[in-house]
Amino acid sequence: MPSPATEARAGGPRRSRQYLDALPVGLLSKPLAYLMADHLRQRVLCHVLDRLAEEDETDAGAAADVAWHLQHEMRLHVIDEEEDLFPLLRRRGQGDEVVGEVLGRLALDHELDAAMSREIVQGLAAVIAAPAGADMPEALREVLRALARNQRQHVALENAVVIPLAKQRLTREDLRNLSLRMAARRGVMVRLKEHEPA
Known part of the structure; x- marks a missing residue:
């Protein structure tokens, strides 16, 4: 489902921003695939963050899409990990110190990224409301770049370590419960097949 900001736009080209839209609900039946x-x-x-940071004239539609994504989609993703995936991995890690260290680092990343996201949402709202042609503050450009940089490193670590560990260690029941909780968090229901891969 497109974001409200996207639907409100006058129809300019969206390019890759369409991939910020919500993922298919059916994919929640495969929770690890959904997270990937x-x-x-x-x-x-x-x-998009990097592009906004470099633009002379801010694309208001892109700015609104980014703000919406950070407030809604990104927030849900972090909750999926902090409240469900990470506790499951700790439970199945049997005291593995490496797993604990990686998850601890990722949790700190989440806190830092959340703080930057709040700053970006507020800053972009001010930019969108400003008169046409107004410059984006350099401080906001720096935060946009910083979040992009942190997110790239964060996602690379999760894809290289967390997802493979989850595939290896989580039980079928773990994955089923993860799927149901992620779906409930989004206010939807999913139909789970008994032997459906994660």
């Missing part, structure tokens, strides 16, 4: 698809969206987000 979300990581792809985050890489697209990084591209």
Whole structure:
């Protein structure tokens, strides 16, 4: 489903921003695949953040899409990991110190990224409301670049370590519960097949 900001636009070209839209609900039946698809969206987000940081004249539609994504889609993704995936991995990690260190680092990343996201949402709202042609503050450009940089590193670590660990260690019941909780968080229901891969 497109973001409200996207639907409100006058119809200019969206290019890669279409990939910031919500993922198909059916993919929630495969929770790890859903998280991987979300990581792809985050890489697209990084591209848009960098582009906004370099533009002489801010694309208001892109700015609104980014703000909406950070407030809604990114927030849900972090909750999926912090409240469900990471606790499951700790439970199945059997005291593995490496797993604990990686998850601890990622949790700190989430806190830092959340703070930057709040700053970006507020800053972009001010830019959108400003008169046409007004310059984006350099401080906001720096935060946009910083979030893009942090997110690229964060996603790379999760794809290289967390997702493979989850595929290896989580049980079928773990994955089923993860799927149901992620779906409930989004206010939807999913139909799970008994032998459906994650």
